[in-house]
Amino acid sequence: MKYLDIEKVQNRIGKRLVTNKVAKSIFFLASSFGLIVLAILIYRVIADSLGFIDWDFLTGKLSTRAENAGIMGAILGTVWLMIIVGPITMLLGVGTAIYLECYAKKGKLQSFIQTNISNLAGVPSIVFGILGLTVFVRGLDFGNVVLAGGLTMSLLVLPIVVVAAQEAIRAVPSHLSEASYGMGATKWQTIKNIILPSALPGILTGAILSLSRAIGETAPLVVIGIPALLIPFPGSIFDRFTVLPMQIYYWTLDSVLVAEYANLAAATIVVLLVVLFVMNSVAIIIRNKFQKRY
Known part of the structure; x- marks a missing residue:
């Protein structure tokens, strides 16, 4: 046996x-x-x-002639969009995570909010575009300007920041906060001096993912009517604008008629990839620096 x-x-x-x-x-x-x-x-x-990325292409304006077209307007529009998206998502996202993890009472309301935040992370981006069109473009009468686009993209990536910040806060060892309370610190002092510094690497990771998604999204901007026309360079959040993904989208459509537009779209894709690589590299360096410190 x-x-x-x-x-x-x-x-x-x-x-x-x-x-x-x-x-x-x-x-x-x-x-x-x-x-x-x-x-x-x-x-x-x-x-x-190859052969299309040069200084004139990076600094030039949009043109009806493919050989004279440039993407400086799209680059500036992307920068202005990130100026809106970054602070809003960080403030609202981290603030929401702190409230849900440190202040909200465990119960049906907290569970309901948590479930809806998790569900929002999986909603198609075009739905947020419809929301932005209804609320910001038409409801508040902003028009298709940087502010409307930035607020719309902030709604899109906000759930990512909230979920990532919550996970980072939960990962902080409980004995650190308990020791802070034992020394007489208030809840806010404990959050500011103990929890947030320890959770900062995870929070920055969520910010990296959210900004990377926002900078590459096209569908919400198409819905709210962001143009790819011969418009002036944006100089404030109340100016009309275009962004790199939108320019890629329109040039890809135009390549059916003019073959050179396919090359311009490819060159813009390379520029967008470089921008994403630089953003992620800088953010990872900052994250690793804080991770070593705390």
Whole structure:
């Protein structure tokens, strides 16, 4: 009997090892396929952009002639959009997370709010565009200006910041806050001096993800009517504007008629990727610095 039991165990172990190898091979092939497609896409974009990215392209205005077109207006519009989205999402997102984790009483209301925030993170971006069109563009009569676009994109990425900040606050060891209370600190002093500094790396991670999504979204801006016309450079939050993803979208459509617009779209994609890479690199450096400190 013992010999048979050992034989059965060995057979089971053999089957599990085979299953493990098969699963490992499938996951490796899936990852390799995704990386190969990504490499081909990046190669194609870079190849199509060669010869079109120069100083005149980066500093020039939009033009009806492909050879004279530039993206400085789209770059400035993207910067202005981030000036609105960044502070609003950080203040509202972190503030909401602090309230839900440190002040709100556990109960049905808190659970209801938490559930809805989690659900909002999965809502299609075009729905937020319709909300922005209804509330900010028409309801408050802002028009399709930087402020309306920034507020709309802030609503889109706000749930990401809230959820990430909540997880970061929950990850702070409870004995740190208990020690602070034991030394006579108030709740706000404990939050400001103990919880927030310890949770800052996780909060910054959420901010990185939210800004990266906001800078690459197109659907909400299409809905609220952001143009890609020959408009002046935006100089304030009340000016009309366009952004890099919108310019890529319109030039891709125009490439059906004029082939050079496909090259302009590819060049703009490269610029957008560089901007995202720089933003993420700076944010990761800041996050790692605070992580080492705290």
